[in-house]
Amino acid sequence: MTVNRLLRELLNVKGASVAGFDLREHEGGAKTLVVHVRLYKRDKWRCPVCGRKCPVHDYVCGEAFWRGMDFGPVRVVVGSRVPRVCCPGHGVLTAGVPWAKPNSRFTLDFAYSAAWMVKCGLSRSRVAERLDIDWKTVGRLVELVWRDLEPDVGKRFDGLRKIGIDETSYRKGHSYITTVVNHETNTVIWACEGHGKEVVDKFFKELTPEQRASIEVVTGDGARWITDSCAEHCPGAKRCLDPFHAVEWANAALDAVRVEAWRRALEKWRGMGKPKNGDREAKEARRAAKQAADDIKHSKYALGKNPENLTPGQQERLAVIQAGDGALSRAHAMKEQLRLIFKMTDADEAAAAIDRWTARAQRCRIPAFVELQRKIRRHREHIINAIRYHVSNARIEALNNKIKLLIRVAYGFRNIDTMIALVMLFCSNITIPWPSCNAPMRMNKGKSRQEVA
Numbered sequence: 001m002t003v004n005r006l007l008r009e010l011l012n013v014k015g016a017s018v019a020g021f022d023l024r025e026h027e028g029g030a031k032t033l034v035v036h037v038r039l040y041k042r043d044k045w046r047c048p049v050c051g052r053k054c055p056v057h058d059y060v061c062g063e064a065f066w067r068g069m070d071f072g073p074v075r076v077v078v079g080s081r082v083p084r085v086c087c088p089g090h091g092v093l094t095a096g097v098p099w100a101k102p103n104s105r106f107t108l109d110f111a112y113s114a115a116w117m118v119k120c121g122l123s124r125s126r127v128a129e130r131l132d133i134d135w136k137t138v139g140r141l142v143e144l145v146w147r148d149l150e151p152d153v154g155k156r157f158d159g160l161r162k163i164g165i166d167e168t169s170y171r172k173g174h175s176y177i178t179t180v181v182n183h184e185t186n187t188v189i190w191a192c193e194g195h196g197k198e199v200v201d202k203f204f205k206e207l208t209p210e211q212r213a214s215i216e217v218v219t220g221d222g223a224r225w226i227t228d229s230c231a232e233h234c235p236g237a238k239r240c241l242d243p244f245h246a247v248e249w250a251n252a253a254l255d256a257v258r259v260e261a262w263r264r265a266l267e268k269w270r271g272m273g274k275p276k277n278g279d280r281e282a283k284e285a286r287r288a289a290k291q292a293a294d295d296i297k298h299s300k301y302a303l304g305k306n307p308e309n310l311t312p313g314q315q316e317r318l319a320v321i322q323a324g325d326g327a328l329s330r331a332h333a334m335k336e337q338l339r340l341i342f343k344m345t346d347a348d349e350a351a352a353a354i355d356r357w358t359a360r361a362q363r364c365r366i367p368a369f370v371e372l373q374r375k376i377r378r379h380r381e382h383i384i385n386a387i388r389y390h391v392s393n394a395r396i397e398a399l400n401n402k403i404k405l406l407i408r409v410a411y412g413f414r415n416i417d418t419m420i421a422l423v424m425l426f427c428s429n430i431t432i433p434w435p436s437c438n439a440p441m442r443m444n445k446g447k448s449r450q451e452v453a
């Protein structure tokens with residue numbers, strides 16, 4: 001095997017031969033290996049967009065360079081003279097090459113390595129440090145890989161039956177990203193900046209009439225615009241409330257009750273005043289009152305979590321609160337009753353249980369729960385639909401949490417397109433192959449390479 005052939009294999013530059021190389025030494029001892037390659041005739045002069053063979057326009061660009069995977073301590077750069085071509089459909093553009101995407105200064109192998117590392121959970125700064133690139137470039141490479149792996153996102157819309165729509169804020173209170181998930185594959189199928197009816201409308205407009213008609217169930221939170229948009233574009237679909245949203249509401253109401261109980265306990269403790277010297281009984285009572293206030297203060301997680309997931313310490317705290325016969329104890333019991341309704345499998349039984357629950361909550365004299373009861377009444381039909389159409393809550397909640405976590409990480413990239421690429425790439429069943437793993441894993445590889453070549 002000749003050195004040129006070896007270099008070609010190592011660099012994975014298909015469709016070209018190595019014409020020569022030179023090793024450049026920089027100040028401080030760093031080295032760069034520049035490998036000059038020449039495209040084979042069949043891959044020469046192709047439009048980077050459509051891949052069509054085109055006449056050469058000019059050679060003004062001279063030699064172009066792409067950063068490749070390093071060989072140990074030596075940085076590797078691929079160089080090739082690429083002309084501008086004149087495509088009848090796309091105009092004058094720099095010709096495409098098979099080893100890189102248009103307008104990218106990195107080889108595909110390099111881009112895949114970066115995306116692979118991000119998928120493994122390395123932060124953008126770690127990836128940037130390891131590959132010695134700008135952190136903004138890390139985001140761009142992730143986007144590039146997503147588009148290479150999935151040139152046609154519209155495929156995700158085929159055969160949809162159960163979908164979920166949800167919005168997540170990624171900057172406190174201001175900026176939102178709306179995601180649509182396919183409940184059957186548990187993957188994200190669409191993501192877009194913003195929220196509200198226009199955004200949901202935008203999603204439905206991207207679907208063909210057949211794709212829209214196949215949707216049977218649309219889940220989401222209580223937002224009005226989801227209901228409206230769904231009725232407008234998918235009149236046949238059943239609107240459901242994701243049960244975990246209702247449980248979230250209940251937890252918020254419960255927390256309001258807890259804060260109020262804590263405030264009252266603190267007031268009681270303060271009202272006791274400082275005991276006189278030697279009055280042991282008063283001292284003891286005061287200490288107990290402070291303890292009771294602290295117990296309530298630190299009980300947020302003990303109250304909010306499902307009882308089966310509590311730590312021993314949290315169980316103890318909950319037991320103390322349940323022993324007291326106050327509003328907090330009653331509110332906790334009501335939250336648990338509501339949560340268990342969503343575990344029911346029979347829609348009619350659940351409907352009866354909801355009615356019993358709302359009747360009780362209406363008379364409970366705890367303002368937060370009276371308010372919650374009104375909300376549950378408003379969404380009664382959508383809640384029962386969720387049970388009737390077997391919307392599996394645990395999976396939806398898990399995917400939702402994954403999306404939220406990812407968006408928080410992705411916010412570090414400070415670029416909405418990168419954020420969407422991350423969500424689409426990582427909340428899906430696409431595998432990102434490490435460059436040395438061979439072919440079959442790389443989805444759509446043939447097609448997208450053809451587009452470039």
Ligand SMILES: [Zn+2]
Pocket residue numbers: 047048049050051052087088089090091
């Ligand atoms: Zn073209």
